[in-house]
Amino acid sequence: MGVFMTYVFGDIHGCLHSFNTLIELLSPGADDVVVTLGDYVDRGPASKGVIDRLLQLQEEINLVTLRGNHEIMMEEARKGPPAxxxxxxxxxxxTMASYGGRSLKDVPQSHWDFFDQLKPHYIEGEFLLTHATPPFDKTVEDCDDEDLYWSRFRDLKPRKDGLFLICGHTPQEDRSPALESGHVCLDTGCVHGGFLTALTLETGAYIQADENGELRDGKLDLSLPKS
Incomplete structure (x- = not known):
């Protein structure tokens, strides 16, 4: 059996150029898994393009797409004010500008269908992947939407379920992945002038790209904290 890799992407937020750059560099193979942690839309220049690209990749690679709070907000917006x-x-x-700037009716049904199939979490071996930072003392089955999509990267302790958490949602001011107490945050602020980050779970290596084509790399220690 060949060795497969699991590549985890932080918050994309319409930064299509950065996302395409990292996909091209990593060139995931047929046995690899790519996991995106949510927040594909809003704030950046190409939300529609990001969803189009993810739909294309679903036909080509093993892609696992998680839900972020910005997808939730966009879906809720269909109800009208105040959402x-x-x-x-x-x-x-x-986001509306990327769809032509008129109305949510201009969003293709395929994109709403994409939102509907997004997952709340994903487990790969000893790693738990979510959009936000669920409490360390809750199993993922006991988490509610606030835990999975809105909670911030703070008050961290090793998780009681023994899993290593990989998440996004909380932009890191230094534009580098944050590692603390068996938690990693991959939101490195691409849409705020920072970088989009892709982390390889099997090695701890990560690569970053920004919208101007600048690249950075590094490595994290993804071993579980000692109890």
């Missing part, structure tokens, strides 16, 4: 106003204040205006 639509809240979404627009949080990056929805830029």
């Amino acid at each position: 639509s106003s809240f979404w627009k204040l949080n990056g929805g205006i830029e």
Whole structure:
């Protein structure tokens, strides 16, 4: 059997150029798995393009797509105010511009179907992957939407279920992945002038790209904390 890799991407937020750069560099093979942690839309320039690209990749590679809070806000915006106003204040205006700037009716049904199939979490071996940072003392089965999509990267202790958490959602000011107490945050602020990060679970190596084509790399120690 060949060796496969699991590549985990932080928050993309419409940064299609950075995402395409990393996919091209990593060139995932047929046995590899690519996991995206959510927040594909809002704030960045190419939300529609990101969803189109993910739909294309679903036909080509083993792609696991998680739900982020920005996908939730966009879906809620279909109900009209106040949800639509809240979404627009949080990056929805830029998303609508990528669809032509008129109405949510311009969003293709295939994109709403994509949102419907997003997963709340994913487990690969000893790693738990979620969008946000669920409490260390809750199993993923006991988590609610607040835990999975909105909770921030703070108050961290080794998880009681023994899993190593990989998440996004909380932009890191130094634009590097954060590692603390068996938790890694991969939101490195690409849409805020930082980098998009892709982490390889099997090695701890990561690579970053920004919208201007700059690249960085590094490595994290992904061994579980000693109890």
